[in-house]
Amino acid sequence: MRIALTELRRRPARFAPALVALMLLTLLLLVLGGLLDGLYNGSTGALRAQPGELLTYSSDAKLSLVRSRIDAATAAEVAKAPGVEQVGGLGVVLLGAKVPDRAEEASVALFGYQLAPRGVPSPPQHTGDVYADRSLRAHGVKLGQTLLLGPNRYPVAVIGWVSDTNFLLQGGLWGNVETWRKAVESARPDAVLAPGTFQALTVVVSPGSKPTEVAAAIDAATGGTTHTVTRSFAVDSLPGLAQQRTTFNAIIFTTFFVAALVVALFFALLTLERTTMYAVFKAVGASSRQIFAQVLSQAVVIALLSFALGAVLALAATFVIPPQVPLQLTQARAVEVVVGLVVMSVAGSVLSLRRVVRVDPASAIG
């Protein structure tokens, strides 16, 4: 091991090609992962933050929050269903927001809510007051500002910040039910809902009840006019999300595979070049295991160094990439990339094992 590390220290140029290749792959993995996380979180934050384990939509809405309608009578049936502890109405309208001193409008999703989502205070008392998602700061939104929503410029005042509450990549604004209704009335008078009607219900399940069973009970109680699903199912059913995730994951897995290939080819060539040295090591008493441990330790160190350099580059990239691009570098993603790189480097270096085992110590003397 010490010999392998000494070589890395004294001959860095020899390992530079693999280091640079893996560093760039790390950058790619972190940026791709960051974009995937950013897109996912930006699309799903509002649903993930819901306090209830279940979400109830109208059965004809095909799990679309925008299309769904739940009237007051249905909501009352839901509340009475076995296993239901609490029910809260939820409404949303997607609008453009005029931000003071900004030429471009920010895209926002204004929610009216009865039960406070995770990290969001109780509904504001005053109609027209909203909590804004922190991501809107990238669009110039400031605390205390008045944003003008929709074509008829319905005014809402930002009274606080909340995090990770965006919906379909639109900045989350959270007001009381009346604020939401007024905004809909102002922007889309044709889409105004009857009093007591919401787009969906967030349903808190009684302790000890099984959410899937409660969901079935709700839909039975409403005579099939509702479609109740778990929060995670609702999140996964958002349009395009699954395809987005599959595409990104395919690229990420391919990149990991390329990383393994880079390490495999690099160390295969290096092992070929070192056949005489390994023969000498074997002649003086090194086992194949000891030699392979050297190859392995070099592969792991290169993977870790590449990750560190790639992570620095990725962090630097966040300063260059416009804030509107939904790039989120998370610790979980970084851990996944570093573990993935190490695993792929180990897998790649295993290709050299056969060659190491086959090195004939007698060739040192021949």
Add this chain to the structure above:
Amino acid sequence: MNALTLDEVRKVYRSGDEEIVALDHASLEVADAEILALVGPSGSGKTTLLSIAGGLLSPSEGRVIVAGDDISRYEPKRLTAFRRENVGFVFQSVNLVPFLTARENLLVVAELDRRDRKKAAKRADQLLDELGLGARKGNLPAQLSGGERQRVAVGRAFMNEPDLVLIDEPTSALDTRLGEQVMQLIVDEVRARETAAVIVTHDLRMTRYADRVLEITDGVLHSGPD
């Protein structure tokens, strides 16, 4: 007890249907602290004999006994341990690890054996001092002359306090004066440590450093030239 005994050793290689006899019923004994020179033309079987004596190759027939242990039927793993603990090699092309200093090249052997590092470092320093390389121990092989590199290789061969040192063409890459210096150093080390040594050489002038000379031709051992 002899340091090395070869008893009717044969080594046969197969190439298709053809059988190539590299060593043909070779028998020899090397006493403790004896220096044996082995001479012969290229392809005569010198290297095969040296490889079998050092546990780098297994014989097809016959027995190989080193310091009382019959290594003829050792499995590869046991042969690896045997080479690590009982034999020292000086290779023809020196084969130092290019990115390690002279001192570290000696310590490679200790590291493989997981020996006490302090003790190993002390031994490496002592060997390098004896070989006149005390001031060069921090130098990489590329910073050393051919003779110095050869001396480092000699030091490496003695690091594990071997029962037997096997030396392959130690002077082939050196001019006569340097070759003689290196040979003298090898002999001094062998004598000082009372270790047995087998030296393979083309250069008949070097045989005068040996206690005994054997000649090998087509895999058959003969008494050496007078």
